[in-house]
Amino acid sequence: MELHLSDAAASPEERAALDELLGPAVPPALPDARVRFLEGRVARGGHELASRRTLLLPALHALQSRVGWISEGGLNEVCARLDVPPAEAYGVASFYALFRLEPSPPTVVHVCDDLACRLRGARELVEALEAEAPEDADAGGWTWVRSPCLGMCDQAPAFLAQRAGRPDVSLGGASLAAIRAAVAPEATVTCAGAVSAPQAWDPAARSGLRLLRRVGRVDPTSLDDYRAHGGYEALRRAIELGPAGVIREVTDAKLLGRGGAAFPTGVKWRAVAEQPVRPHYVIANADESEPGTFKDRLLMELDPFALVESLTIAGFATGAERGFIYIRGEYPLATERLELAIEQARRRGFLGPDVMGENFAFDIELRRGAGAYVCGEETALFESIEGKRGEPRNKPPFPVTHGLFGRPTVINNVETLVNVPLVLELGGPGYAAIGTEGSTGPRLFCLSGHVERPGVYEVEHGARLGDLLDLAGGVAGGRRLQAVLLGGAAGGFVRPDELDLPLSFEGARAAGATLGSGVVLVIDETADLGDLCLRIARFFRDESCGQCVPCRVGTVRQEEALLRLVRGRTLGTRADEHARLDELARVMRDASICGLGQAAAQAIGSAVAKFDAFDRTGGSA
Amino acid sequence: MSVPVPLAPPRRLVEVTVDGRPVRVPEGSTILDACRALAIDTPTLCYAPNLTPVNACRVCVVEITGARTLVPACSRPVEAGMEIATDTERVRHSRRLVMELLGSSVDLSLAGEDWERWTRAYGADPERFGARMDPLPAGERDRRRAGHHHEPEDPTVAESVAQPVTIDNELYVRDYARCVLCYRCVEACGEDAQHTFAIAVAGRGFDARISTEFAVPLDESACVYCGNCIGVCPTGALMAKREHDLRREGSWDESRQRITTTICPYCGVGCELEVHVQDDEIVKVTSPADHDITRGHLCIKGRFGFAYVGRRDERSASRRDRADPAP
Numbered sequence: 001m002e003l004h005l006s007d008a009a010a011s012p013e014e015r016a017a018l019d020e021l022l023g024p025a026v027p028p029a030l031p032d033a034r035v036r037f038l039e040g041r042v043a044r045g046g047h048e049l050a051s052r053r054t055l056l057l058p059a060l061h062a063l064q065s066r067v068g069w070i071s072e073g074g075l076n077e078v079c080a081r082l083d084v085p086p087a088e089a090y091g092v093a094s095f096y097a098l099f100r101l102e103p104s105p106p107t108v109v110h111v112c113d114d115l116a117c118r119l120r121g122a123r124e125l126v127e128a129l130e131a132e133a134p135e136d137a138d139a140g141g142w143t144w145v146r147s148p149c150l151g152m153c154d155q156a157p158a159f160l161a162q163r164a165g166r167p168d169v170s171l172g173g174a175s176l177a178a179i180r181a182a183v184a185p186e187a188t189v190t191c192a193g194a195v196s197a198p199q200a201w202d203p204a205a206r207s208g209l210r211l212l213r214r215v216g217r218v219d220p221t222s223l224d225d226y227r228a229h230g231g232y233e234a235l236r237r238a239i240e241l242g243p244a245g246v247i248r249e250v251t252d253a254k255l256l257g258r259g260g261a262a263f264p265t266g267v268k269w270r271a272v273a274e275q276p277v278r279p280h281y282v283i284a285n286a287d288e289s290e291p292g293t294f295k296d297r298l299l300m301e302l303d304p305f306a307l308v309e310s311l312t313i314a315g316f317a318t319g320a321e322r323g324f325i326y327i328r329g330e331y332p333l334a335t336e337r338l339e340l341a342i343e344q345a346r347r348r349g350f351l352g353p354d355v356m357g358e359n360f361a362f363d364i365e366l367r368r369g370a371g372a373y374v375c376g377e378e379t380a381l382f383e384s385i386e387g388k389r390g391e392p393r394n395k396p397p398f399p400v401t402h403g404l405f406g407r408p409t410v411i412n413n414v415e416t417l418v419n420v421p422l423v424l425e426l427g428g429p430g431y432a433a434i435g436t437e438g439s440t441g442p443r444l445f446c447l448s449g450h451v452e453r454p455g456v457y458e459v460e461h462g463a464r465l466g467d468l469l470d471l472a473g474g475v476a477g478g479r480r481l482q483a484v485l486l487g488g489a490a491g492g493f494v495r496p497d498e499l500d501l502p503l504s505f506e507g508a509r510a511a512g513a514t515l516g517s518g519v520v521l522v523i524d525e526t527a528d529l530g531d532l533c534l535r536i537a538r539f540f541r542d543e544s545c546g547q548c549v550p551c552r553v554g555t556v557r558q559e560e561a562l563l564r565l566v567r568g569r570t571l572g573t574r575a576d577e578h579a580r581l582d583e584l585a586r587v588m589r590d591a592s593i594c595g596l597g598q599a600a601a602q603a604i605g606s607a608v609a610k611f612d613a614f615d616r617t618g619g620s621a
Numbered sequence: 622m623s624v625p626v627p628l629a630p631p632r633r634l635v636e637v638t639v640d641g642r643p644v645r646v647p648e649g650s651t652i653l654d655a656c657r658a659l660a661i662d663t664p665t666l667c668y669a670p671n672l673t674p675v676n677a678c679r680v681c682v683v684e685i686t687g688a689r690t691l692v693p694a695c696s697r698p699v700e701a702g703m704e705i706a707t708d709t710e711r712v713r714h715s716r717r718l719v720m721e722l723l724g725s726s727v728d729l730s731l732a733g734e735d736w737e738r739w740t741r742a743y744g745a746d747p748e749r750f751g752a753r754m755d756p757l758p759a760g761e762r763d764r765r766r767a768g769h770h771h772e773p774e775d776p777t778v779a780e781s782v783a784q785p786v787t788i789d790n791e792l793y794v795r796d797y798a799r800c801v802l803c804y805r806c807v808e809a810c811g812e813d814a815q816h817t818f819a820i821a822v823a824g825r826g827f828d829a830r831i832s833t834e835f836a837v838p839l840d841e842s843a844c845v846y847c848g849n850c851i852g853v854c855p856t857g858a859l860m861a862k863r864e865h866d867l868r869r870e871g872s873w874d875e876s877r878q879r880i881t882t883t884i885c886p887y888c889g890v891g892c893e894l895e896v897h898v899q900d901d902e903i904v905k906v907t908s909p910a911d912h913d914i915t916r917g918h919l920c921i922k923g924r925f926g927f928a929y930v931g932r933r934d935e936r937s938a939s940r941r942d943r944a945d946p947a948p
Contacts, residue, residue, distance in 0.1 A: 075835075089835075095823075549679050549722055549801075591718075
C-alpha cells in the first residue's frame with residue numbers, strides 16, 4: 001500500500017505536538033538508484049510500522065489538545081508517520097465526539113445535559129447558554145455543545161472545557177459564571193477533584209470501608225503514602241502465592257465483574273493464563289461512560305495506585321507483561337493522577353522489567369478514549385486501542401482467546417480489579433463470606449439526582465436499596481420519591497414500593513432489574529420521567545457506533561416514536577406507537593451485535609411498563 | 622492423465638441440525654453454508670461470497686438453542702451438535718424489522734429481485750415508521766459530528782439517508798441515498814481486494830457514512846478507479862456512470878442485454894470478463910465472484926477500458942486512411 005496524501009502540510013505547532021508523542025520524524029532515505037527502483041514496489045517498515053497504528057488515537061489527541069482541532073495537514077502528518085491511509089484515519093477521527101475536524105474556537109465547553117445533571121438544573125443552564133450564544137457557534141474564542149454524562153453526577157450540573165494548548169478541565173457546579181471563568185484566556189481554574197464519598201469523610205462510617213478505605217486518607221500523588229497505607233502488600237502476597245494461587249483465591253472469592261455483565265473473574269483469568277499463545281494482555285476498562293456512573297473516577301482520582309497495583313497482580317497471574325488502562329477522555333484529573341502513579345511506580349521498580357526484584361516484567365500504558373460510550377464495550381475498546389473505529393466485534397471468538405491485537409486478553413472493570421487486593425488480603429473464602437451467596441464482596445454505588453448527599457457509597461452486596469437511599473440522606477428536600485433509575489441508561493426504573501430490593505446480582509435479577517454499573521439515580525415527584533426517557537433515547541441514538549442495522553436505525557426510530565408520543569402526533573393510535581416501540585425493543589435486544597443495542601430500549605421499556613410514562617406526559621392523540 | 626491436486630487438507634465434517642433437519646458440513650463452514658446445503662432460503666444483504674463477512678446488516682440472523690441473542694448465519698461457524706432454527710417467530714420478527722428499518726431509511730429500489738422477494742415473504746412494511754424524509758442538501762451528512770444529533774423537527778417522517786447523487790468523476794457515481802452501510806465497498810477497496818484504502822466508514826451511528834478523507838472528491842483521494850466497490854455494491858449506491866446515465870434517460874433495460882463471457886485482453890493474468898451488451902453496445906463489464914483468478918474483482922482497464930470496441934469501424938477506417946493517404 002502506498003499512501004496517497006494531499007498537499008496540505010502540518011503547521012510547526014502540529015508537528016511539534018506529534019514530535020512530543022512520537023519522537024522527531026525520520027527523514028526519508030537518500031534517493032539512491034536502488035531506493036528509486038524500489039519506490040512504490042515495497043512496503044518499508046514492515047511489522048514495526050504496522051504496530052504503530054495503535055498510536056493513532058494518541059496522535060489525534062496530541063493534535064486536538066495542542067491546536068483545538070484536527071486539520072487536513074495535521075492528519076496527513078499523522079498518516080505519514082504512522083503509515084495509516086488518510087481515509088481510515090479520518091474514519092477514526094470522525095468516530096469520536098471529542099475530536100473536531102473543522103476549524104474550531106480554541107475552547108470547547110461540553111455542557112452535560114444528561115440524566116443526573118438534568119435533575120439538577122442542566123436544562124435551565126443550557127437555556128441560559130442558548131440566550132448567550134447558539135450551541136456550536138463561536139462565542140468569541142469559545143463555543144459550547146451539549147454533552148452526554150461526564151461522570152460528575154455528584155457535583156451536577158457539570159461541564160468539561162477542552163482548551164487548546166492548555167489542560168482540559170472538568171468541573172461541577174456549572175453555571176454561566178463558572179463557564180465564563182473557565183473559558184477566559186487568562187483562566188487559572190483546574191479540576192477541583194472534590195468527588196464525594198460521604199462515608200469516607202465520616203469518622204463513624206469510615207471504619208467499615210474496604211474498597212474506599214484509603215480514599216480521603218491517602219495522598220493520591222505519593223507512592224510512599226500509598227505504601228504507608230498498606231499499598232503493595234497484596235502484590236507481595238500474590239508473588240508468595242504464585243500465579244495459580246492468585247487465580248485460585250480469586251475463583252474461591254467468587255468475584256463477579258462489576259462492569260455490568262457480572263462474569264466470574266476467576267474463570268476469565270484462568271482461561272487467559274492457560275492459553276499457550278503469547279503475548280497475553282491485561283486491560284483495566286476505565287471507560288466509565290454509563291450515564292450516572294462515577295465510582296471508577298473516584299477510585300482513580302483518590303486512590304490511583306490501587307488500580308496500578310491491581311492490574312499488576314492481574315498481569316502476574318495471567319502471564320501478561322503488558323497492561324493497558326483505557327480511561328474515558330472526559331476524565332482529565334483521573335488521567336493526570338494515573339499518569340503520575342504509573343510514572344512513580346515505574347521509577348521505583350513496581351513496574352518495569354523486574355517488578356519488585358521478583359523476576360517478572362510488567363508495564364502499563366495509559367490510553368485515553370475520546371468521547372465514545374461504545375468503547376466501554378470490551379471488543380470496541382480493543383479496536384480503539386488498536387487505532388481503529390470503536391466498533392464492537394462479533395463474539396465468539398471471545399477476548400480470552402482473541403482479544404487485543406488478536407491475543408488472549410483479560411479485561412476487567414476498574415472496580416473489579418481493585419477488589420483483587422482485598423481478595424488476597426482476606427483470602428478467597430474470607431472474601432466470599434462478605435455479601436450474599438451469589439454476590440460476594442463489597443460494592444460501590446453512585447448516588448445522584450434528587451438525593452440529599454450524592455456521592456459514591458460502599459455497601460455489602462445484599463443491602464436493601466432503601467438502606468442505601470437512607471445512607472445518602474434520602475430524597476433531597478424531603479420530597480416524595482417518584483422512581484429510582486438503577487443500573488444506568490442500560491438499566492431500568494424502579495418504583496418506590498420496590499425499595500426492599502436487595503442489591504445483589506440475583507436480587508436485582510429476580511426483580512427484573514440490573515445493578516449494571518452501580519447507578520442509583522434518585523428521581524423525585526417533580527421530575528418528568530418522559531423527559532428522562534427521551535434523553536436516554538437521544539443518548540443511545542448518539543452513541544450507537546452505526547455498525548449494525550437494529551441499533552443504528554432502531555435507536556433513531558425509537559427516539560422518533562417517543563417524540564411522537566410526547567408531542568401527541570402519533571402515527572395511528574397511541575397503542576400502535578407502543579406496539580412499535582415493543583417491536584423495536586425486541587429487534588434491538590435480539591439482533592444487535594453488542595450490549596449497547598441490546599440494552600438501548602431497556603430503561604425506556606421499564607418506564608413504560610412500570611410508570612406508564614408516555615401516556616402521562618403525552619396528552620391524547 | 623488428469624489427477625486432482627488437493628489444494629487444502631480434507632476437512633472434518635460437522636453435524637448440526639437446521640430446523641430439525643440434520644446436515645453435515647465441513648468444519649469451519651458457517652451456519653449460512655449449512656442452510657444453503659439444505660436449500661433453506663436465507664435472506665442476506667451485507668454478505669458477499671468473495672468478501673470477509675462483517676455481519677452488520679443482521680438480516681440473516683438465526684436462533685441457536687442455548688444462545689441469549691440471535692446470531693448472524695453469515696459469519697458464525699457451525700459447532701458440532703448446534704441446533705439452529707431459521708423460521709421461529711423470533712427470527713422472523715428480527716428479519717422483518719431489519720428489512721423495515723432499512724427500507725424506512727434507505728432507497729432499496731435497486732437492491733435486486735432477491736431482496737424484493739424476501740421483503741414480501743417476511744411481510745415487511747417500511748412505511749409504518751413514517752414516510753421517508755426528503756433528501757438533505759449535498760454534503761450535509763458529511764459535516765455531522767459524532768454524538769451531537771439534533772432532535773428531529775418532525776418525528777412523523779422517518780429520518781433517512783436521502784441526499785443528492787455525488788458525481789465527481791467520469792467513471793462512476795455514488796448515490797449514498799441507497800447506501801445500507803454494508804461495508805462491502807470498504808472491504809473491496811481495502812484488505813479484501815484492492816489494498817488502496819481510498820474509502821472508509823466515517824462518522825458514527827445513524828450519521829455513519831462511506832467517505833474519503835475529509836469527504837474530498839474521489840479524484841483527490843487514493844482511488845485508482847478499479848471499480849471493485851461498484852462490483853460488490855448490493856444496492857446500486859455505487860454505479861458505473863454509463864449505467865447511471867442510461868438509467869436516468871430510461872434506456873437501461875436488462876431484458877435486452879446479452880452477457881458474453883470472455884478473457885480480458887489487456888494483460889497476461891487472464892481475468893474472466895462478463896461483457897454486458899445492450900443494442901450492440903457494451904454497457905457494463907463484470908467478473909464472476911466465484912472466478913478463481915478475479916474473485917469478481919478487476920482493474921480499471923478490465924472494468925472500464927472497453928470504449929475502443931465500439932470504435933472498431935472508426936479505427937479501421939483511420940488505418941485505411943493511413944495506408945492510403947490518397948485520394
